Amino acid sequence: MITSSASLDYVRELVYQRAGIVLGVDKNYLIEARLATLARELKLASVEEVVTAARGEQARKLNPRIVEALTTNETTFFRDVHPFNALRDHVIPGLLAARSATEPLRIWSAACSTGQEPYSIAMLLKTHFPSLPSGRVKILGTDVAESILARAREARYRQLEINRGLPAALMVKFFERDGTDWTLESGIRSMVEFNQFNLVTPSTPFPQADIVFLRNVLIYFDEATRGGVLRRVRAALAPDGYLFLGCAETTASVPDMFERVHIGSTVCHRPRNPA
Amino acid sequence: MRAIVIDDSRAMRAILRKQLVSVGFDVIGEAVHGADALARLKELGVPDLALVDWNMPEMNGLEFVVAVRSNHDYDSMRLVMVTTETEFDQVTLALAAGANEYLMKPFTADALREKLALLGFEAH
Numbered sequence: 001m002i003t004s005s006a007s008l009d010y011v012r013e014l015v016y017q018r019a020g021i022v023l024g025v026d027k028n029y030l031i032e033a034r035l036a037t038l039a040r041e042l043k044l045a046s047v048e049e050v051v052t053a054a055r056g057e058q059a060r061k062l063n064p065r066i067v068e069a070l071t072t073n074e075t076t077f078f079r080d081v082h083p084f085n086a087l088r089d090h091v092i093p094g095l096l097a098a099r100s101a102t103e104p105l106r107i108w109s110a111a112c113s114t115g116q117e118p119y120s121i122a123m124l125l126k127t128h129f130p131s132l133p134s135g136r137v138k139i140l141g142t143d144v145a146e147s148i149l150a151r152a153r154e155a156r157y158r159q160l161e162i163n164r165g166l167p168a169a170l171m172v173k174f175f176e177r178d179g180t181d182w183t184l185e186s187g188i189r190s191m192v193e194f195n196q197f198n199l200v201t202p203s204t205p206f207p208q209a210d211i212v213f214l215r216n217v218l219i220y221f222d223e224a225t226r227g228g229v230l231r232r233v234r235a236a237l238a239p240d241g242y243l244f245l246g247c248a249e250t251t252a253s254v255p256d257m258f259e260r261v262h263i264g265s266t267v268c269h270r271p272r273n274p275a
Numbered sequence: 276m277r278a279i280v281i282d283d284s285r286a287m288r289a290i291l292r293k294q295l296v297s298v299g300f301d302v303i304g305e306a307v308h309g310a311d312a313l314a315r316l317k318e319l320g321v322p323d324l325a326l327v328d329w330n331m332p333e334m335n336g337l338e339f340v341v342a343v344r345s346n347h348d349y350d351s352m353r354l355v356m357v358t359t360e361t362e363f364d365q366v367t368l369a370l371a372a373g374a375n376e377y378l379m380k381p382f383t384a385d386a387l388r389e390k391l392a393l394l395g396f397e398a399h
């Protein structure tokens with residue numbers, strides 16, 4: 001059954017209003033495909049029925065499900081490698097030296113999907129800074145999608161996921177095999193706190209952080225939304241902090257706020273002073 | 276960047292070759308088992324990378340890794356196991372024998388590319 005353009009437009013507007021994600025008409029196929037999966041989960045006959053239910057009595061239940069279905073959650077462990085090498089060799093040693101022992105270093109993975117990004121940071125800390133007392137570094141992982149965060153907290157990965165970006169030495173050091181899945185040990189899991197957090201809700205304050213990983217999420221937003229998010233990241237970031245974006249992302253929407261710096265083979269962004 | 280591909284499946288060798296070429300490798304040789312690979316290496320010199328299947332006739336991948344790592348001429352060669360063996364103990368065994376990375380079949384082209392990036396091999 002063909003989904004009406006009114007329903008497609010409803011979804012487009014909902015996802016933009018709630019998550020800032022832009023779905024042009026060229027993304028109608030994506031709306032259809034993702035909501036067809038949701039329809040099956042909900043035991044509804046079609047995408048049209050999902051939308052009709054969401055526009056009626058089941059709005060509170062279904063609208064968030066629709067938004068989540070249209071997020072793209074692809075991620076890997078140690079994605080792009082170099083930002084993690086920069087953390088290990090430069091950023092973390094530098095910030096630890098600049099902070100007193102009672103000031104925890106705060107690392108925020110701001111669109112953490114199923115957890116690979118914050119867990120990679122946790123494994124890196126455990127491996128390369130083994131003597132750090134617990135609590136010296138705090139890692140926060142947030143995402144807009146609750147169901148995705150549930151998977152992050154569970155820290156159970158399928159073979160296809162464990163294959164991606166994770167050094168084999170860390171896999172055998174920190175994961176246990178469970179059927180065909182691999183589960184992360186509780187020691188690493190407990191280093192990361194997960195919270196639901198929507199980057200585009202205007203009222204919620206951004207968590208203060210020394211290092212922000214905001215990777216592969218701005219690409220889904222329009223220019224104005226990107227600018228708004230980056231301004232708030234700038235305000236929440238320590239003056240000597242670091243922002244890491246995805247490979248295809250820049251701070252062009254807020255040209256005066258950040259300075260681009262090269263560290264090893266990666267680029268990151270530091271607050272430009274004065275703000 | 277030069278590589279060899281060691282796998283008894285012709286189809287798998289073709290897939291791996293194609294993926295290596297796409298990230299900028301020159302695939303200088305192929306072998307159908309470990310002993311074949313050792314012989315090929317004598318002719319070819321030391322490549323930067325070998326992709327190594329585990330289950331092969333004559334000499335399996337683990338035996339190949341052990342043999343290569345007992346010869347210091349090959350110290351600079353990175354060894355990546357690419358195999359359907361996915362048990363925890365097997366991964367541990369391969370790493371202990373001197374494999375540098377481990378990729379479980381089935382895998383995607385991205386997964387191979389990411390493993391190679393971990394070893395410093397990147398397309399430019």
Ligand SMILES: C[S@@+](CC[C@H](N)C(=O)[O-])C[C@H]1O[C@@H](n2cnc3c(N)ncnc32)[C@H](O)[C@@H]1O
Nearest residue numbers: 019071073075111113144145198199215216217
């Ligand atoms: C492609 S993943 C990126 C994961 C990881 N940062 C990485 O680079 O591999 C994008 C994530 O952004 C999340 N996301 C989308 N819109 C969001 C919003 N408005 N607020 C917070 N997270 C959002 C999605 O749920 C998804 O998990």
